[in-house]
Amino acid sequence: MFNDFINQFWPSTIDGLAFGSIYALIALGYTMVYGVLRLINFAHSEVFMIGTFGAMFVPFVLGIDSALTGLALVGVIILMILAGMLASAGTAVALERIAYRPLRRRGASRLAALISAIGASIFLQELFALLVIPNLFDRPQQGRIQMGLPRLMERTELFSIFGHSVRVDQVLVIVAALGMMIALDRLVNRTKIGRGIRATAQNPEAAVLMGVDIDKIVRMTFLIGGGMAGVAGALYLISYENTNYLIGFLFGIKAFTAAVLGGIGNLRGALVGGIALGLVENYGAIFFGSDWKHVISFTILVLVLMFRPTGILGESLQQARA
Amino acid sequence: MGDLTGANAGIVIPPRNGAKLAFDEYNKTNPAVKIEMVEYDSQADPSKAVALAQQAIKTDKIVGLVGPAFSGESAQVGPVLEEAKIPSVSASATNVKLAENGWKYWHRVLPNDGVQGPSIADFIVDGAAAKNVFVIDDKSEYGKPLADAVRGQLKTKGATVTDDSLDPAESDFSSVVNKVAAAKPDAIFFGGYYAAGGNLLKQLRDKGVTAKFLSGDGSLDKGLIEGAGAENAEGALVGCPCYIATPDVTDAKVKGFADAYKAAFSADPAIYASEGYDAATVFIEAIKAGKTTAEDINQFISTVDFTGVSKQVKFQPTGEVEAKDIYIYQVKGGVITLLGKAAEAKLG
Known part of the structure; x- marks a missing residue:
């Protein structure tokens, strides 16, 4: 068993990092909305799902069916990421406007918002299965069947670690995800909008008194969180080359777990939690088999929360100094 | 009987087509007794299948059933057919346990899981x-x-x-x-x-x-x-356990079936199509031998032995087919x- 671990350590680490980066990007959306509104946006899983289809739309419209190289490849990847961000951010903002703001205005309880989120989530899944996928992607009667992406990027080996190859798509996912997170960290800590977000997170009433437009800040929060999920969707699609209308479900649960593991409300926590979860899943599977993967990750979550109820890094968007 | 419009219709329509082809070919020979095929769309829902089976027995007065397609619905429909003494031949249900019920009127033309x-x-x-x-x-x-x-x-x-x-x-x-x-x-x-x-x-x-x-x-x-x-x-x-007549086959009988199938449905025979054809042929052989009541047909099925498209069709007392390829x-x-x-x- 220990021998297995040594043999599979490096490939598992690379896969864990790549998948963990995708979890982390989605987790950001949960953590930001929670930080500002104290609300778990359970429809965020569908925001991710729509991001994968937004990205899918680019090669579909361009009619690409074989691998690309050079500038064409870079251009298509950038377009796919942008399309994914647009689709996801648009969905997230619409969700806020239609499913949450009316409730917030009337001072409804957080439980009402939770039900609203679950309803919106089912609505979006069925909307895609029944209307969007059959019509927009020209797949009549096949709304519930997995949709594949033709291979865009050849799986070439970039370099190798101790004889285990690291492929270019894995590096793309990790680098792009880290880049987005650094940009987001800058945005929240260095800009005016970021200051507004932090102020609202700490004390909404005081923020209003100081002239912060709360509705605008909440909208921005959903926009940015949605955009991150869209990047995750595009990166997922490029490396795994398939998606379906239910893809968000497991990712939503895992990313939410990652957000709680890292410390919900904490942006850097989402990164730590996502990558930790990705690694633990893969390492755990080496010892106990892949069927124990989920059991191991949730056992670790419970253990972490027993000893550090606020997660690995703790809640911090509220405590951050303005 | 089977799931003709649901999520898994893709593996039920080919055997339905196969059976239809067999009956059409038989009726074209202008026999003394023609066979009418009635379709029952169970959508793989066992409770729907049972209701349809009762309708088939009481209203349509069937003398035999090709199907049910899936194992789940077969388990529910089996006792109903058994009580009404109606023989059935499934072209696609492969659950092992189906043959262990002691049913006398149940058969399948392919080996189990x-x-x-x-x-x-x-x-x-x-x-x-x-x-x-x-x-x-x-x-x-x-x-x-x-x-x-x-x-x-x-x-x-x-x-x-x-x-x-x-x-x-x-x-x-x-x-x-x-x-x-x-x-x-x-x-x-x-x-x-x-x-x-x-x-x-x-x-x-x-x-x-x-x-x-x-x-x-x-x-x-x-x-x-x-x-x-x-x-x-x-x-x-x-x-x-299925035999698909792919375009490159050489056997004359299989090739004839594949060509006729393609002419009738403008598609190559897919999964369980030849099994559907053979299941229907079991009933055709019985009618040809002059058996027209459900009881007589079932008697005949226990002794039937002919070369089908997919295999030699001969049943064991449990209703399983002899060939295990x-x-x-x-x-x-x-x-x-x-x-x-x-x-x-x-x-x-």
């Missing part, structure tokens, strides 16, 4: 010459027993077996793939359906795993090739082609 696993295992060791085999299942009611049957027989034959399983709801199988890469097997068997199978196969090939990939009838669908990509799926092997199919140039019987096929 208990035959498929060991036959595929024999092929892995003998036909594909693999010694070190990695067996993966999808933890489902279908995939797990099939994979376990393969594991058991592989061990009996002295092959080294490594296990793992995956969650078909997931899309990242990297932990499974890393285990396979570390085990360096000669062959991989996956017990599960084609959707997960295609993704698994793609991720294996992306990691540079070149071992032979095998699966069971749940993966016998072009979805496997679409999911993995034609290049990755090339050479993949799939076992099935499992066929191996291989993906070549992006399409599924017949390699041969599991017991005889060899990889060249």
